[in-house]
Amino acid sequence: MRRIQVIIREVADATSDQATELATFDLPATDVAALQPETALDQLATTTHTVGTQILQRLLQAQWDVVDASLIAAERRRLSPPCPSWPTGTPT
Numbered sequence: 401m402r403r404i405q406v407i408i409r410e411v412a413d414a415t416s417d418q419a420t421e422l423a424t425f426d427l428p429a430t431d432v433a434a435l436q437p438e439t440a441l442d443q444l445a446t447t448t449h450t451v452g453t454q455i456l457q458r459l460l461q462a463q464w465d466v467v468d469a470s471l472i473a474a475e476r477r478r479l480s481p482p483c484p485s486w487p488t489g490t491p492t
Contacts, residue, residue: 406424423458423462
């Protein structure tokens with residue numbers, strides 16, 4: 401039976417093919433025989449809403465992690481003292 405899967409991946413940059421998988425979500429299989437015609441759409445919508453909320457939570461967390469890491473790196477660069485340069489020639 402076919403299934404639907406949503407994968408959240410982080411790609412280092414636009415030219416890279418390497419990606420880190422952050423999360424995988426499998427939508428639960430639907431037992432078509434158990435669906436009642438009167439409530440089938442409601443049942444499917446409820447399942448989609450529940451899984452969709454989980455996906456969005458993880459997606460937002462991943463986005464916040466990227467922004468947070470970027471801000472931390474910028475602050476570290478700002479607070480780090482400049483490195484002294486070696487004078488001309490080699491140190492002894």
